[in-house]
Amino acid sequence: MDFTAALAQIKPKLGCLADNLTLVEEAVERGIREQADLILFPELALTGYFLKDLVPDVALSLDAPEIARLAALSRHIAIAVGLVEVTPDYRFFNTALYLEDGAIRHLHRKVYLPTYGLFDELRYLARGDRFRAFDSKFGRMGILICEDMWHLSAPYILAMDGATTLLCLSSSPGRGISTDDRLGSTAAWQRLTATTATFLNARVLYCNRVGYEDGVNFWGGSEVVAPSGSAIARGAILAEDFVLAGLKEGELRRERIFSPMMRDENLALTVRELCRIEEESSR
Numbered sequence: 001m002d003f004t005a006a007l008a009q010i011k012p013k014l015g016c017l018a019d020n021l022t023l024v025e026e027a028v029e030r031g032i033r034e035q036a037d038l039i040l041f042p043e044l045a046l047t048g049y050f051l052k053d054l055v056p057d058v059a060l061s062l063d064a065p066e067i068a069r070l071a072a073l074s075r076h077i078a079i080a081v082g083l084v085e086v087t088p089d090y091r092f093f094n095t096a097l098y099l100e101d102g103a104i105r106h107l108h109r110k111v112y113l114p115t116y117g118l119f120d121e122l123r124y125l126a127r128g129d130r131f132r133a134f135d136s137k138f139g140r141m142g143i144l145i146c147e148d149m150w151h152l153s154a155p156y157i158l159a160m161d162g163a164t165t166l167l168c169l170s171s172s173p174g175r176g177i178s179t180d181d182r183l184g185s186t187a188a189w190q191r192l193t194a195t196t197a198t199f200l201n202a203r204v205l206y207c208n209r210v211g212y213e214d215g216v217n218f219w220g221g222s223e224v225v226a227p228s229g230s231a232i233a234r235g236a237i238l239a240e241d242f243v244l245a246g247l248k249e250g251e252l253r254r255e256r257i258f259s260p261m262m263r264d265e266n267l268a269l270t271v272r273e274l275c276r277i278e279e280e281s282s283r
Helices: 019-034 051-059 065-073 144-148 153-160 186-198 249-258 265-279
Strands: 004-007 038-041 076-088 092-100 103-109 135-137 139-145 165-170 203-208 210-213 216-219 223-224 229-232 241-248
Touching: 004 019, 004 203, 004 223, 019 038, 019 051, 019 165, 051 076, 065 076, 065 092, 076 165, 076 241, 092 139, 092 165, 103 135, 103 139, 139 144, 139 153, 139 223, 144 153, 144 165, 153 165, 153 186, 165 186, 165 223, 186 203, 186 223, 186 229, 229 241, 241 249
Parallel strands: 004 038, 038 076, 139 165, 165 203
Antiparallel strands: 004 241, 076 092, 092 103, 135 139, 203 223, 210 216, 223 229
């Protein structure tokens, strides 16, 4: 079906759960006023990114009142939002929730936790262990969190599980300069989202945050990418923004007819060859 997506390119405050919840609720209310059907937030929108030892202090269980408040709002607009989740056995996950019609319809726990350069997620967080597509009012979707998308197998698994829309929540710092004077991280992400959309015949909704934490600047540049790989809408660089884009079922249909990558994909061959590689590498 056709639907309108909003990307809330916000500036969360590090460790300030109450303030960030207010920020998220205000953006949700704006999305409702603007008649969006779905609103997407950045990775760890409720907490900030460089949490380190603050992780246990800002973590929420799935039955927390903060999540109940967002679930209630999802009766008016579907919401995808990032947070730190705590489980009953006191493990902490970088989690994205998809809320729709007053309930949690899906959750994704970040699988690939970067621990290199300025990143240190694996020291404080547990790894997710699955990629699963899910059904929504807008068709079948899949969720990725930032680093997940840089591993080709992750969006591929979601696409083979039937996802035609990929939601990517991100907290990507601005780094480097490209040959055309864009930030290196901007150029890299735009190549990645376009390539992923093209080869998987899927829409990509990418929401990145802005603002500073510990001297690190997050660059924004959120975008909605069509199944052809073309950007439908993009957010500002290095500034807060609210991006609205209409997505048409006809565009997805045309691209899958014109360039039938998913129709022709041989899943059985892929699985067989990967099993062979795993078996040979374990000898």
